[in-house]
Amino acid sequence: VMVVPPIPVIFVGGVTGEWRIERIAPVRGESLPSAARLARIEGTSPPPSGVWTLRGTTSNERYVTRAEKEALRAAQPVLGRSESTRAALIPVRKSAAWWELAQDERRQILEERSRHVSLGLRYLPAIARRLYHCRDMGEPFDFLTWFEYAEDDAKRFEELVAELRRSPEWEFVEREVDVRLAR
């Protein structure tokens, strides 16, 4: 099925879904309630009921240049690879101070100082990733990032998130939860 973006998504933490929740860890601020399984529903199918629900949508890129966009497109793997038996859902909310910055200032912190895009590129194609936006939807988070990887790449994934959390960009994170999954 050809899906025209933006693609809406609903994540449901509860008792059904393809993914088993291994742990839910608060990185900054309040955590999410415990749940046994996670469903990730893209499109307009009705979601199952659950303990918690997070909504988002794919959107246009906000920071990448044409050159970065092409580099990402060339290296980015698809979601749903059979070897991707590990996943992470990382909801993040940034501070009012971040959103008050002008576009050039956010770009400067994100890429020139934090190397967000080039850092991510170093972990491709091992880590597949999809970013959903939700700040404009009245949700408790601004972004929901979804990652998929093979068990063999689990250590690489830990390096990636550790590097991102050490970056100047991360000083603007007000709430972050790290949900780890397996199937």
Next chain:
Amino acid sequence: VMVVPPIPVIFVGGVTGEWRIERIAPVRGESLPSAARLARIEGTSPPPSGVWTLRGTTSNERYVTRAEKEALRAAQPVLGRSESTRAALIPVRKSAAWWELAQDERRQILEERSRHVSLGLRYLPAIARRLYHCRDMGEPFDFLTWFEYAEDDAKRFEELVAELRRSPEWEFVEREVDVRLAR
């Protein structure tokens, strides 16, 4: 009341609301149905029922630099001035080609080639303006722009929209409706 952004909005075309609809003109693509009055409801108050409803939200700026942001902030008038007896609601949808562009390419078309920000600055403080985003909300438009001005500035407002519609940026507009209002 101190409202923390993003501020959601609902525009309802129908029989109630502060603004009398003078005309609804399709600029590109399909128009909106006729209605007598327009209500603009910011926040979470329940909207009246109507013939059509458009939802959006204020959001962070996507293109302006710090210098442009400060210039806009210094010159931008508030909404609701008593002399602002004229208003316009201009919903716009841009093409898939626009949204496929990288951030630097959109910025280049918007400001370096179309002078969107500097053009707008020339009409301040006569024209008050608020931009609502709705592309990520599954709405029929990407943006809802709200303008308020005095009857004496009506000709200036026509100049502004004519200039914007002649710009390279406007070649990416796929649907645009121009709703003119008075109170």
